[in-house]
Amino acid sequence: MFENLTDRLERSFKILKGEGKITEINVAETVKDIRKALIEADVNYKVAKSFTDDIKRKALGMNVLTAVKPGQLMVKLVHDELAALMGGKAEDIDLSGNPSVILIAGLQGSGKTTFSAKLANYLKSKKGKHPMLVAGDVYRPAAIEQLKVLGEQINVPVFTIPDSKDPVSIAKDAIKEAKKNGQDVVIIDTAGRLAIDEEMMKEVESIKKAVSPNEILFVVDSMTGQDAVNTAKEFNDRLDFNGVVLTKLDGDTRGGAALSIRAVVDKPIKFVSTGEKMETLDVFHPDRMADRILGMGDIVSLVEKA
Amino acid sequence: AKTKENLFKRISRAVAGKTKVDDDVLDDLEESLISADVGVETTLRIIERIQKRAKEEKYLNTSELNNILKSEILSMLAENTAPESKDPVQATKPYVIMVVGVNGVGKTTTIGKLAYMFKNQGKKVLLGAADTFRAAAVDQLTIWAERVDVPIVKQQMGADPASVAFDTLKSAVSNDIDVVIIDTAGRLHNKVNLMNELSKIRRVMQKLLPDAPHEVLLVLDGSTGQNAFMQAKEFTSATDVTAMALTKLDGTAKGGVVLGISDQFKIPVKYIGVGEKMTDLKIFDRTEFVESLFRNV
Numbered sequence A: 001m002f003e004n005l006t007d008r009l010e011r012s013f014k015i016l017k018g019e020g021k022i023t024e025i026n027v028a029e030t031v032k033d034i035r036k037a038l039i040e041a042d043v044n045y046k047v048a049k050s051f052t053d054d055i056k057r058k059a060l061g062m063n064v065l066t067a068v069k070p071g072q073l074m075v076k077l078v079h080d081e082l083a084a085l086m087g088g089k090a091e092d093i094d095l096s097g098n099p100s101v102i103l104i105a106g107l108q109g110s111g112k113t114t115f116s117a118k119l120a121n122y123l124k125s126k127k128g129k130h131p132m133l134v135a136g137d138v139y140r141p142a143a144i145e146q147l148k149v150l151g152e153q154i155n156v157p158v159f160t161i162p163d164s165k166d167p168v169s170i171a172k173d174a175i176k177e178a179k180k181n182g183q184d185v186v187i188i189d190t191a192g193r194l195a196i197d198e199e200m201m202k203e204v205e206s207i208k209k210a211v212s213p214n215e216i217l218f219v220v221d222s223m224t225g226q227d228a229v230n231t232a233k234e235f236n237d238r239l240d241f242n243g244v245v246l247t248k249l250d251g252d253t254r255g256g257a258a259l260s261i262r263a264v265v266d267k268p269i270k271f272v273s274t275g276e277k278m279e280t281l282d283v284f285h286p287d288r289m290a291d292r293i294l295g296m297g298d299i300v301s302l303v304e305k306a
Numbered sequence B: 001a002k003t004k005e006n007l008f009k010r011i012s013r014a015v016a017g018k019t020k021v022d023d024d025v026l027d028d029l030e031e032s033l034i035s036a037d038v039g040v041e042t043t044l045r046i047i048e049r050i051q052k053r054a055k056e057e058k059y060l061n062t063s064e065l066n067n068i069l070k071s072e073i074l075s076m077l078a079e080n081t082a083p084e085s086k087d088p089v090q091a092t093k094p095y096v097i098m099v100v101g102v103n104g105v106g107k108t109t110t111i112g113k114l115a116y117m118f119k120n121q122g123k124k125v126l127l128g129a130a131d132t133f134r135a136a137a138v139d140q141l142t143i144w145a146e147r148v149d150v151p152i153v154k155q156q157m158g159a160d161p162a163s164v165a166f167d168t169l170k171s172a173v174s175n176d177i178d179v180v181i182i183d184t185a186g187r188l189h190n191k192v193n194l195m196n197e198l199s200k201i202r203r204v205m206q207k208l209l210p211d212a213p214h215e216v217l218l219v220l221d222g223s224t225g226q227n228a229f230m231q232a233k234e235f236t237s238a239t240d241v242t243a244m245a246l247t248k249l250d251g252t253a254k255g256g257v258v259l260g261i262s263d264q265f266k267i268p269v270k271y272i273g274v275g276e277k278m279t280d281l282k283i284f285d286r287t288e289f290v291e292s293l294f295r296n297v
């Protein structure tokens, strides 16, 4: 059931073996297998379709390279295209504000609060910044307490207004407070919300309007399936976010959502979160993600040596 | 653009009176199942079964075809194997439910909702705060206990979760409790140590009540894709999962991955979560779920 693409393409290699060049028919076969593998890795159905249509076109255009084994050529082509699609120029986060305001948003349970604290920790320890965390989730039971505990662990102040039910004024007051105390980055944690929850989407739009963030980051669970595109598109339409954070990559998910989101909103993936501890934050490597989606550890380097 | 017409209708129209289901329709079916996270393998299996039956049972009319599609999918959803005649929660006292799952799927919230449901049935409920790891996890469950107005057993953060579970059971026995619900920390199924910890919690509870936990509820996030298979596999092998709860179905995700999981592991889906309030828990309705897979495709 969990046959990965390596196995699949090895099977396809057999189909292709002996054929000096890639013909339309065996490209079509291989492309079908690749599409299946992408969908099993949770790449969105439509995204997988258009991605593999492109691959097919490119593969056929590579007829000239008859010297290279066609199956291996296909693997490399797919891998490189995946990495290119998810990569591009690595963009840092904008820390030019005074203070710089970073707004965190996403679905329930995606890892926003944990990431907010990790980001504060990273900016503090790696960038010499003086961040402040803002408890802008006034709904989830013990959300404020959770952020406070994390803030204590990393020794970063957490701004709260205990009985307030108004995240907009919490965010505004936090920025005033940060200015007063010389904190140069303000990270605003928000409540989880569904993209179809009109009231809650309006709320996060109002926070954006009130504080004009330097950076809005959309946090998404890397285990998300086909729905990732709907959610990402809706959050992007509402917030025009600057980047994506992929969480829970310490699991064994293929993480096809990364490709889907990139294809649909064309915003860079800026960070990956790989654990519950505060240090488990990484920058995004498109190459590794391509390998992961394809479920093919070392095959690409093998191909490159061949 | 494709119309938003109900898939069942589209399929029916396209195949009425034919012995072969036409390819366009199967493509549509494939797309809607996959978009609902049903997965490639399961989708292909469903399509094959439809084709086979369409061939065998000639002269299909519209409603027959609808029924075939629905019944094929329904047959994949394991039924609750508990004897329907007798409420298992009534039969065993205390009835112990251990709630498990990966991080952030909705375990603690589901526990709050279950406590509310059982309490409304007139049962005495007790919660056990065995997530002693995640920041403010105990506070979160405590707020739920207050909201629903049920007692809770807890220790300090960092305490041994098995010891919290044990304490909870002890308190349940001496306080004539009907239902005990144990919260556990979220853990990714590929972390061996954390999975072993679950087996330990189970073992320690059995020192007091040999047949506990009577139910191991695996919570799956409805927006999770194919990784849910791995979750079901690993949690089942660590803790003998007996039922599933599927959360966050108030969003646009369909949770179709449970079809294949329920079929393969023979675990019934018992509850669905449709919101963040304590009233947002529903008993899983197989027919309604199958219908919902094709809504707005």
Ligand SMILES: Nc1nc2c(ncn2[C@@H]2O[C@H](COP(=O)(O)OP(=O)(O)OP(=O)(O)O)[C@@H](O)[C@H]2O)c(=O)[nH]1
Residues within 6 Å of the ligand: A106, A107, A108, A109, A110, A111, A112, A113, A114, A115, A137, A140, A143, A190, A191, A192, A193, A247, A248, A249, A250, A251, A273, A274, A275, A276, B103, B104, B134, B186, B188
């Ligand atoms: N294994 C793992 N767990 C993570 C990661 N990021 C977050 N978590 C866990 O996922 C769960 C949810 O994380 P939170 O930070 O509370 O998520 P949230 O988006 O703030 O949740 P809401 O505020 O309820 O919407 C917690 O158990 C976290 O410890 C990660 O990268 N890896």
Ligand SMILES: Nc1nc2c(ncn2[C@@H]2O[C@H](COP(=O)(O)OP(=O)(O)OP(=O)(O)O)[C@@H](O)[C@H]2O)c(=O)[nH]1
Residues within 6 Å of the ligand: A108, A109, A140, A192, A194, B101, B102, B103, B104, B105, B106, B107, B108, B109, B110, B131, B134, B137, B184, B185, B186, B187, B247, B248, B249, B250, B251, B272, B273, B274, B275, B276, B280
């Ligand atoms: N929309 C919606 N949100 C839900 C549902 N169930 C839970 N949530 C939200 O999802 C987030 C995570 O829920 P928790 O109950 O904390 O999840 P958990 O599995 O206990 O998380 P950890 O203990 O950190 O692993 C919270 O913001 C909940 O309010 C649901 O059915 N619908």
Ligand SMILES: [Mg+2]
Residues within 6 Å of the ligand: A112, A113, A114, A137, A140, A143, A189, A190, A191, A192
């Ligand atoms: Mg949060």
Ligand SMILES: [Mg+2]
Residues within 6 Å of the ligand: B107, B108, B109, B131, B137, B183, B184, B185, B186
């Ligand atoms: Mg919890």
